[in-house]
Amino acid sequence: IGRYREIIEPDIAIVTNAAEGHLEGFGSLQAVVDEKLALAAGVAVALVGTHPPSLAEGARARGAAEVLTVDIEHGDVRPERMTVEEDGRATLTIDGRTFTLPVLGRHQAGNALFAWAVARVLALDLDAAARALSAVRIPGGRGELVRVGSLTIINDCYNANPASFRAVIDLVRRIRGRRRVVFVAGSMLELGPAADRMHREIAEALVALDPDLLAVVGAFVPAIAPWAGTLGGRLLQAPDAPTLAPLLAGRLVGDELVVLKASRGMALERILPAITRHAAESAEA
Known part of the structure; x- marks a missing residue:
């Protein structure tokens, strides 16, 4: 980022947050923070999030003339x-x-x-x-809403890390109402030595969500093992998305809230054709 900053010479730098992602390449969260803050070196204005709180101090230390925090609750820029x-x-x-x-x-x-x-x-x-x-539109796979008949799909499988997993879990908790919830979780990549621990922590959060059906692929298969007995028939496991697709489609009633969440390398969107086709056929029946 520092090299690109020298080429771009920005007047305004934005660092939304620094979370536990890309740890495989950077080694620690602090290294991720330092890399992102390279963008703020010497800029006129740095707009930074509050997670972690050190972002603002770090931007000032790198010579940003003005630093504004942006946060829903505690930012210099926040909604009324x-x-x-x-x-x-x-x-x-x-x-x-x-x-x-x-x-x-x-x-x-x-x-x-x-x-x-x-x-x-x-x-x-x-x-x-x-x-x-x-009227904003965001690219597909980043919280994209897909409706087929009475089936609602949240396609959020462009990327994943622990923070973004927790964000979509919070979203589901807020909007589920009385609908059946089906959560499909695929590996979070590039987490380095902490990967096993982080997958177990998110697996525990998924179990706490109490979905009607939890489908897992990749690294979440071993991570969910401690709760397999608790979940019983509410758990589906497969090595990859193509293997999971027909198993999942066969378990859908047609009026669920289905969430797809994984890192890009898992290509979890390959499940979509099977479940949308099943939903369309159910709607016509």
Whole structure:
């Protein structure tokens, strides 16, 4: 990032957070923090998250002229009010403007705040910013909502680390209502020596979610083993997505909330054709 910073010479640097991802290459969370903060060296304005709290201090230490924290609850830039609707979308009021994001999850509201902070720093039209955020579209696989008949799928399998897994678990807890929940979990890659521990921790969080069906592939197969007896028939296991797809499709009733979450290398979206085809056939029956 430091090399790219020299080429780009940014005036504004954004570091949303630093979480336990890419540890295989960097070795520690602090090394990830240091790499990301290289972007803030000498910039006019650094916009940083609060996880970890050291981001702001680190940006100042690297010569950022002005450092603003951005956080839903405790940031220099924060909404006056925020609610998460029953469908998972966040409604924010900030600088006197109220808008609802068309994307799912509290974590996406945090991302929207960074866009708002940039608009504020650049003295852009905030009414236009509110309109743009209320119509924002994100690429597929990043919390993408897919509906087939009465089946609802959250396709969040572009990438994964412990923090993003916990974010989608929180989202499901908020929006599940009385629907059957089917959670499909695939490996989190590039976690280095901590991978086994982190998979076990997320496996425990998934069990605590109490899904009606938990399907796991890759590293989550050994990680879920301590809870296999507790889950019983609510657990499906397979080595990879293509093997899991027909097993999972056969267990769907057709009105579930299905979540797909894994790192990019797992290509978990390969499950989608089987479950959407099954849902479409069920809807026609």
